[in-house]
Amino acid sequence: MDNLIIESTQSTPSIMTDYREGTVEMRGDSYPENSFELFSPAMRWIEEYLAQAGRPLTLNLHLLYLNTSSVKAMMDIFDILEEAHQAGGRVTVNWYYDEQNERVAELAEEFKEDCSFPFHITSQVE
Amino acid sequence: MELIDLFSLQQTYNQQRIMLCFNGPLTKSLIEEIGNALRNYMERENATASSAMDVFGAYIELTQNIRHYAARKGWDESEAAATVVIARDAEGHYVVSAGNILDAADGPELEARVRKLASLDKAQLKAEYKEQLRKPREEGAVTGAGLGLIDLARKAAEPLSCALRTLDDGRAFFSMRVVM
Numbered sequence A: 001m002d003n004l005i006i007e008s009t010q011s012t013p014s015i016m017t018d019y020r021e022g023t024v025e026m027r028g029d030s031y032p033e034n035s036f037e038l039f040s041p042a043m044r045w046i047e048e049y050l051a052q053a054g055r056p057l058t059l060n061l062h063l064l065y066l067n068t069s070s071v072k073a074m075m076d077i078f079d080i081l082e083e084a085h086q087a088g089g090r091v092t093v094n095w096y097y098d099e100q101n102e103r104v105a106e107l108a109e110e111f112k113e114d115c116s117f118p119f120h121i122t123s124q125v126e
Numbered sequence B: 001m002e003l004i005d006l007f008s009l010q011q012t013y014n015q016q017r018i019m020l021c022f023n024g025p026l027t028k029s030l031i032e033e034i035g036n037a038l039r040n041y042m043e044r045e046n047a048t049a050s051s052a053m054d055v056f057g058a059y060i061e062l063t064q065n066i067r068h069y070a071a072r073k074g075w076d077e078s079e080a081a082a083t084v085v086i087a088r089d090a091e092g093h094y095v096v097s098a099g100n101i102l103d104a105a106d107g108p109e110l111e112a113r114v115r116k117l118a119s120l121d122k123a124q125l126k127a128e129y130k131e132q133l134r135k136p137r138e139e140g141a142v143t144g145a146g147l148g149l150i151d152l153a154r155k156a157a158e159p160l161s162c163a164l165r166t167l168d169d170g171r172a173f174f175s176m177r178v179v180m
Helices: A035-051 A068-086 A102-112 B007-014 B027-042 B048-071 B104-119 B122-134 B148-155
Strands: A012-017 A023-030 A057-066 A091-100 A117-124 B018-025 B083-090 B094-103 B161-166 B171-179
Touching: A012 A035, A023 A035, A023 B104, A035 A057, A035 A068, A057 A068, A057 A102, A057 B048, A057 B148, A068 A091, A068 A102, A068 B122, A068 B148, A091 A102, A102 A117, A102 B048, A102 B171, B007 B018, B048 B083, B048 B094, B048 B148, B048 B171, B094 B104, B104 B148, B104 B161, B122 B148
Parallel strands: A023 A057, A057 A091, A091 A117
Antiparallel strands: A012 A023, B018 B083, B083 B094, B094 B171, B161 B171
């Protein structure tokens, strides 16, 4: 399976996947006008990985500001993970945030409310 | 051309504590550029990371809503115009205001929606937000998720306020204010 390497721009995060390691990393701000278009490749990659790999998947998120359309797209991704988890798959989300910015932690907490798989929210000094 | 009275403009800006303002067609890249200027300004003002993100977020949701509205109407880029003002009030709160032209027929519904959100408490707004988040995306929709106004109402320090002025060409001017 090919890995995704999407570079960040001012309004979009970098998205990198690693099939061998079973990881997806997203880093930066996300406020494009059409978030669905941005996140679709990642959604497809995650779905294919979960269907093929038979191994755990870990999402490492260093996301900062998300506009509401990015929030919607991230929720779609977490729904895919939740479904895999319900079916016995091993999925984990690690969301890292700068301890100076509690808004990011609040956002992550709100996503976590709707997820039953391991979802860790960790502060970092940046 | 008549000489623009910059002094009186400057006086108005100072009196109203206007940090940044913009008037005209709003393109995608312009939203980013002004957003950058806003972030730099907030950094210089030593705003906390959370408060800078709240103000930036209010600015992004308001301006992207205006672009999405124009796109839904099939208006061209020059018609996606907006008047955006970012100021501070006497208590030091940041106030993000944005106004745009609407089809007059769309005005009352939008006004009612903002007034309804302004009347809800934080718990009701959260429930409304989660409900909207769970609604299926419209087929082929490239516009927003319908979450922007609810998000603004949730994060605002005061209830949202808005005003609708009917113009005589079948259009209206809608303005909205968010205090962060």
